[in-house]
Amino acid sequence: MLQRTLAKPVSATGVGLHSGERVALTLRPAAADSGIMFRRTDLSGAQGEAFRLTPYLINDTRLSSTVVTENGVRVGTIEHIMSALAAYGVDNVLIELNAPEIPIMDGSALPFVYLLQDAGIADQQAEKRFLRILKTVEVREKDKWVRFTPYNGFKATLTIEFDHPVFNRSAPTFSIDFSGSSYIEEIARARTFGFMQEVELMRSHNLGLGGNLSNAVVIDETDVLNPEGLRYPDEFVRHKILDAIGDLYIAGHPFIGAFEGYKSGHAVNNALLRKILDDDTAYEWAEFPDNADLPPAFFTVDGQLP
Numbered sequence: 001m002l003q004r005t006l007a008k009p010v011s012a013t014g015v016g017l018h019s020g021e022r023v024a025l026t027l028r029p030a031a032a033d034s035g036i037m038f039r040r041t042d043l044s045g046a047q048g049e050a051f052r053l054t055p056y057l058i059n060d061t062r063l064s065s066t067v068v069t070e071n072g073v074r075v076g077t078i079e080h081i082m083s084a085l086a087a088y089g090v091d092n093v094l095i096e097l098n099a100p101e102i103p104i105m106d107g108s109a110l111p112f113v114y115l116l117q118d119a120g121i122a123d124q125q126a127e128k129r130f131l132r133i134l135k136t137v138e139v140r141e142k143d144k145w146v147r148f149t150p151y152n153g154f155k156a157t158l159t160i161e162f163d164h165p166v167f168n169r170s171a172p173t174f175s176i177d178f179s180g181s182s183y184i185e186e187i188a189r190a191r192t193f194g195f196m197q198e199v200e201l202m203r204s205h206n207l208g209l210g211g212n213l214s215n216a217v218v219i220d221e222t223d224v225l226n227p228e229g230l231r232y233p234d235e236f237v238r239h240k241i242l243d244a245i246g247d248l249y250i251a252g253h254p255f256i257g258a259f260e261g262y263k264s265g266h267a268v269n270n271a272l273l274r275k276i277l278d279d280d281t282a283y284e285w286a287e288f289p290d291n292a293d294l295p296p297a298f299f300t301v302d303g304q305l306p
Helices: 079-087 110-119 165-169 183-188 196-204 235-251 266-277
Strands: 002-006 010-015 022-029 036-040 058-060 066-068 093-097 121-127 130-133 137-141 144-149 154-159 173-177 193-195 217-219 255-262 283-286
Touching (some): 010 110, 022 110, 079 110, 079 183, 110 183, 137 266, 154 235, 173 235, 183 235, 193 196, 193 235, 235 255, 235 266
Parallel strands (some): 036 093, 130 255, 193 217
Antiparallel strands (some): 002 121, 022 093, 058 066, 137 144, 144 255, 154 173
């Protein structure tokens, strides 16, 4: 299977969920083996240079996955666009933005899926590299845990737990095996969510400044405030899987394995990535020159042949 980039540049504008700033975003094709790169076009000098994303650059996980480089460059809320890039198997891309945060769009990954569809996906003359999990790797933080186990494909299972009546109306666990399920149909439309009582606290920490009913599911003491309701009966746990897929793709390569989590979040997801990459016995690199040898989860990207 070959590496992928975009067929052409594509742009969008939006608002940062936490910063509230207007953001102009452009995704550009990138050379093979260059990885997923970011560039802040509003900065100059060393801060304005493109840099390659790695799990070790995620240095702020308050309500999102945020890059903070040694030069002090911030790129926040990257998990939704990373989730869409993972679904389309994009290995190499330059993401340019003129603000410290990726725009939230509608709170899901669907607008980024549309951007990728508009840009088109192009194969490159270099083999795609996969991270194959060789043994169980687990991270526990208080009452949260996440783990990866060996599996010939890619599947994700998450369980959420919130002490609120809204969450009692649907199953707390969702599992998806991408060998037979569509990311666009099952995951991409699930939106981020938050509680009204947390808004003031968030804003006192300069977070959530751009949030509203058009880009998040908002919950009060008893119910969902959005007039249209939920997109899935279990939209909350599906969004957590969307986030996890994006957080895991910060590694820059697709995983061959089974991901599981209980009350997972950005911090514990990133800790799992670092623990895997720091242990040479936990994974191996895999390439598939013949697509017939691909694990089932990677045969197609939402119905498109690889």
